[in-house]
Amino acid sequence: MSDAPIVRPLPVSGFPEWLPEVRLVEQRWLDTIRATFERYGFCSVETPSVEALEVLTAKGETSQEVYMLRRLQADADDDSARLGLHFDLTVPFARYVAAHFNDLVFPFKRYQIQRVWRGERPQEGRFREFTQCDIDVINVDQVPLHFDAELPRIVHEVLGTLGVPPWTLNINNRKVLQGFYEGLGIGDPLAVIRVADKLDKIGLAGVEGLLTTAVGLDPDQVRACLELTGIRGCDPGVVEEVRRLGVKSDLLSEGLDELAAVLGDLADLPAGDVVADLSIARGLDYYTGTVYEAKFVDWPDFGSICSGGRYDNLAGSFIRRNLPGVGISIGLTRIFAKLLAEGLLTTGPSSPADVLVVIPAAPRRAAALATAAELRTRGLRVETYHQPDKVARQVRYASRKGIGFVWFPPFDDGRAHEVKNMATGDQSAADPATWTPSAG
Amino acid sequence: MSDAPIVRPLPVSGFPEWLPEVRLVEQRWLDTIRATFERYGFCSVETPSVEALEVLTAKGETSQEVYMLRRLQADADDDSARLGLHFDLTVPFARYVAAHFNDLVFPFKRYQIQRVWRGERPQEGRFREFTQCDIDVINVDQVPLHFDAELPRIVHEVLGTLGVPPWTLNINNRKVLQGFYEGLGIGDPLAVIRVADKLDKIGLAGVEGLLTTAVGLDPDQVRACLELTGIRGCDPGVVEEVRRLGVKSDLLSEGLDELAAVLGDLADLPAGDVVADLSIARGLDYYTGTVYEAKFVDWPDFGSICSGGRYDNLAGSFIRRNLPGVGISIGLTRIFAKLLAEGLLTTGPSSPADVLVVIPAAPRRAAALATAAELRTRGLRVETYHQPDKVARQVRYASRKGIGFVWFPPFDDGRAHEVKNMATGDQSAADPATWTPSAG
Numbered sequence: 001m002s003d004a005p006i007v008r009p010l011p012v013s014g015f016p017e018w019l020p021e022v023r024l025v026e027q028r029w030l031d032t033i034r035a036t037f038e039r040y041g042f043c044s045v046e047t048p049s050v051e052a053l054e055v056l057t058a059k060g061e062t063s064q065e066v067y068m069l070r071r072l073q074a075d076a077d078d079d080s081a082r083l084g085l086h087f088d089l090t091v092p093f094a095r096y097v098a099a100h101f102n103d104l105v106f107p108f109k110r111y112q113i114q115r116v117w118r119g120e121r122p123q124e125g126r127f128r129e130f131t132q133c134d135i136d137v138i139n140v141d142q143v144p145l146h147f148d149a150e151l152p153r154i155v156h157e158v159l160g161t162l163g164v165p166p167w168t169l170n171i172n173n174r175k176v177l178q179g180f181y182e183g184l185g186i187g188d189p190l191a192v193i194r195v196a197d198k199l200d201k202i203g204l205a206g207v208e209g210l211l212t213t214a215v216g217l218d219p220d221q222v223r224a225c226l227e228l229t230g231i232r233g234c235d236p237g238v239v240e241e242v243r244r245l246g247v248k249s250d251l252l253s254e255g256l257d258e259l260a261a262v263l264g265d266l267a268d269l270p271a272g273d274v275v276a277d278l279s280i281a282r283g284l285d286y287y288t289g290t291v292y293e294a295k296f297v298d299w300p301d302f303g304s305i306c307s308g309g310r311y312d313n314l315a316g317s318f319i320r321r322n323l324p325g326v327g328i329s330i331g332l333t334r335i336f337a338k339l340l341a342e343g344l345l346t347t348g349p350s351s352p353a354d355v356l357v358v359i360p361a362a363p364r365r366a367a368a369l370a371t372a373a374e375l376r377t378r379g380l381r382v383e384t385y386h387q388p389d390k391v392a393r394q395v396r397y398a399s400r401k402g403i404g405f406v407w408f409p410p411f412d413d414g415r416a417h418e419v420k421n422m423a424t425g426d427q428s429a430a431d432p433a434t435w436t437p438s439a440g
Numbered sequence: 441m442s443d444a445p446i447v448r449p450l451p452v453s454g455f456p457e458w459l460p461e462v463r464l465v466e467q468r469w470l471d472t473i474r475a476t477f478e479r480y481g482f483c484s485v486e487t488p489s490v491e492a493l494e495v496l497t498a499k500g501e502t503s504q505e506v507y508m509l510r511r512l513q514a515d516a517d518d519d520s521a522r523l524g525l526h527f528d529l530t531v532p533f534a535r536y537v538a539a540h541f542n543d544l545v546f547p548f549k550r551y552q553i554q555r556v557w558r559g560e561r562p563q564e565g566r567f568r569e570f571t572q573c574d575i576d577v578i579n580v581d582q583v584p585l586h587f588d589a590e591l592p593r594i595v596h597e598v599l600g601t602l603g604v605p606p607w608t609l610n611i612n613n614r615k616v617l618q619g620f621y622e623g624l625g626i627g628d629p630l631a632v633i634r635v636a637d638k639l640d641k642i643g644l645a646g647v648e649g650l651l652t653t654a655v656g657l658d659p660d661q662v663r664a665c666l667e668l669t670g671i672r673g674c675d676p677g678v679v680e681e682v683r684r685l686g687v688k689s690d691l692l693s694e695g696l697d698e699l700a701a702v703l704g705d706l707a708d709l710p711a712g713d714v715v716a717d718l719s720i721a722r723g724l725d726y727y728t729g730t731v732y733e734a735k736f737v738d739w740p741d742f743g744s745i746c747s748g749g750r751y752d753n754l755a756g757s758f759i760r761r762n763l764p765g766v767g768i769s770i771g772l773t774r775i776f777a778k779l780l781a782e783g784l785l786t787t788g789p790s791s792p793a794d795v796l797v798v799i800p801a802a803p804r805r806a807a808a809l810a811t812a813a814e815l816r817t818r819g820l821r822v823e824t825y826h827q828p829d830k831v832a833r834q835v836r837y838a839s840r841k842g843i844g845f846v847w848f849p850p851f852d853d854g855r856a857h858e859v860k861n862m863a864t865g866d867q868s869a870a871d872p873a874t875w876t877p878s879a880g
Contacts, residue, residue: 008758009495009535009536009538009539009758009759010539011487011488011491011535011536011539012488012490012491012492012523015488015489015490016488017485017486017487017488017536018486019540019543019544020483020484020485020544020550023483023484023485023486024483024484027484038792038793038821039816039819039820039821039822040816040821040822040823041791041792041793041796041821041822041823041824041843042792043460043463043464043790043791043792044460044463044464044467044792045457045460045463046457046458046463047451047457048451048452048455048456048457048569049455049489049555049557049569050452050455050557050568050569051451051452052452053512055449065512066511066512067509067510067511067512067520068509068510068511068512069507069508069509069510069525069559070507070508070509070510071506071507071508071559072493072505072506072507072508072524072559080507080559083452084512085509095449095451096449096451096457098449099449099450099451100459103459104459104460104790105790105791105837105840105841107826109823110460115489117489117490119509119511119512119520128490129488129489129490137826139826144826144827146826147826318448318449319449350483350544350545351481351483351545352478352481352482352483352484353478353481356481376479376480379479380479381478381479381480381481382479382480382481383480383481383549384481386547386577386579386584386586386587387584397545400545401545403481
């Protein structure tokens with residue numbers, strides 16, 4: 001062995017990786033998510049991991065979190081300095097729709113399952129590289145409001161199928177917030193939204209202080225803002241609660257109508273799964289209507305596991321068309337890692353194989369390979385052991401990898417094949433032309 | 441619309457993205473590749489996109505191509521400066537095996553389908569972000585030589601199933617090269633390998649010149665090196681050709697035995713699909729035995745579409761264990777983009793949906809949604825049209841998206857459902873509880 005210093009082989013902090021038996025479960029999740037999205041007719045899109053800086057910062061304030069690129073050995077015409085890794089899938093998707101506008105059929109409904117990157121300090125639930133599963137609809141001129149309800153309904157089905165522990169989808173509408181603040185005579189409603197969005201972190205007193213000092217609201221305005229923030233409820237009646245605060249503006253009225261319609265559309269879901277929460281704002285600037293934010297019921301301090309909303313001015317801004325959209329994102333890695341850490345995932349085997357074919361002795365190697373090949377032509381997943389060896393050792397290998405069946409090709413010509421069911425210990429004759437695991 | 445300057449929405453050069461109807465074909469390819477790898481019992485592994493610089497440069501000389509990260513707004517304790525995007529999947533996999541050594545079952549056979557990044561100038565067949573599909577085997581102390589033949593055999597099956605145009609897998613063995621140069625009394629065999637690897641780019645005269653001037657070989661040594669480089673053949677007899685050059689060393693002899701064994705193992709594949717080519721070296725330093733490099737037959741100047749080889753000192757170097765490995769990588773994006781550019785891919789529909797359910801009029805919306813829901817519970821992929829509209833417009837939407845069937849929920853209660861087969865134009869009564877596309 002070399003005397004060179006040893007490079008510690010750990011993955012970089014904040015960049016998760018899984019053992020094979022965990023990855024196999026993650027693959028099942030991804031297959032389920034994809035199948036569900038496709039059952040609703042959403043097509044797959046992937047965009048590059050990398051976008052130009054001006055695309056990443058076309059809207060909003062998340063520049064803090066962006067990983068930019070640089071070539072290790074940059075030369076004079078290096079253009080990598082203006083390239084960064086995408087921090088979500090919404091901005092790249094909006095750019096994609098604008099880029100391919102003439103080749104897409106609208107309304108354009110796509111799902112996108114990809115990694116995203118954020119240059120954050122790692123902590124529980126916060127990774128620097130993680131996979132998101134997004135569905136979005138973008139259309140020319142208008143996206144019917146029923147999509148604002150259909151998207152969380154699809155996510156509800158996905159998480160239900162995956163058996164994710166209880167969670168609540170909190171819904172709000174940015175028009176309600178902005179319209180309410182405008183109705184109070186506040187000049188910069190976005191400033192209030194940014195402060196109110198910090199409620200989770202700085203608490204009610206912190207928000208009150210900032211609204212007074214940083215935004216410059218008077219005590220009546222502050223009180224009204226805090227009253228709005230405190231409204232939360234499961235049924236459309238919550239909209240009446242807002243109206244009772246007596247603030248008036250056209251935008252507020254429009255937002256409340258939208259919020260009531262979305263809540264009404266989702267009223268058939270189990271009670272408490274969808275909650276109107278007037279404190280939800282979503283910090284990113286690009287949302288203009290409905291906003292979503294989902295959290296685990298049992299871990300209220302854990303970050304949001306799904307989020308999204310309606311963005312009317314994102315895709316169109318690239319080509320000066322009116323291209324509103326609405327979307328929702330499942331934070332796959334965050335959910336998956338949390339359930340793994342809590343011991344709530346049943347991990348799979350560490351091999352995808354249905355069968356291990358043993359090689360009892362060197363002269364039987366050809367017969368073992370031929371048997372494996374025959375089983376594979378029938379769609380079975382088959383490992384062959386890598387060398388002639390003691391049979392007990394080969395069976396132990398199958399056991400350690402969680403392979404369900406061990407196949408013994410005939411030790412001598414003319415004898416029968418045999419299969420051992422690792423779960424029951426039963427061993428019986430089998431025909432490679434007809435055997436199936438369910439018959440095993 | 442805003443008066444802000446328009447950000448051009450094109451993807452960055454060298455970072456490919458596909459329209460939905462192309463992506464759908466790419467997904468089918470990925471599904472086929474995954475299924476084939478799993479049929480041979482390889483498990484899935486994914487590693488982070490990002491590795492520490494010292495891991496990326498633990499072996500070899502590819503630092504030129506690495507994209508490093510930097511935070512857009514870096515603070516004092518920013519650690520991103522030592523992080524880079526992986527440029528292949530072999531180095532991260534070797535790091536992974538070392539990191540999880542105690543939790544893996546050996547021989548460890550994994551497949552890994554992920555994007556990789558190289559900070560290169562884009563040109564035909566060269567992307568800066570692309571997907572590779574790798575299979576590798578790493579074991580403690582020794583990896584049986586038959587894997588050197590099994591891995592290209594699996595790739596042969598994959599590319600055959602995908603219908604990729606004719607290609608040749610060129611095989612060589614680094615021990616043959618190094619042993620031959622040692623047998624010639626050359627002090628720095630790696631220097632010769634690096635020069636000989638440039639044959640494609642600088643031609644025979646260029647290699648001859650560099651061997652003389654840069655490496656300092658005498659004319660006899662140069663002549664012998666060039667003779668070796670010219671040897672190429674389909675059958676194990678090619679090994680005899682090398683032996684007839686009269687150069688002797690233990691390493692050469694060992695390498696020739698290995699090369700003959702691998703060629704022999706693959707002799708049943710169609711003639712010409714596998715060729716021993718003594719000019720193949722693979723520039724990366726980590727290969728120590730068998731090396732692979734595949735090219736299209738009809739586009740000889742197009743880059744290699746698969747590559748790989750045996751690396752005895754890569755994984756073990758991280759933890760001072762003896763962990764040899766062998767692997768091969770399919771350059772998925774390079775192959776896929778080439779066939780797309782040549783017009784050799786039949787693109788799919790732009791929706792995954794089997795059925796579009798129309799909404800003939802607003803009062804029938806609930807019936808349409810209920811019909812779609814019922815079809816989905818039976819596993820069918822179903823779009824509903826997004827709003828009540830002229831039926832002709834909804835049928836045209838299905839046609840433009842390539843959706844095979846249009847479903848008409850009853851216009852009035854008590855009437856029958858009907859389905860229109862878009863390929864044949866036939867329209868007939870159908871029961872959402874039993875209908876299938878094949879019966880359509």
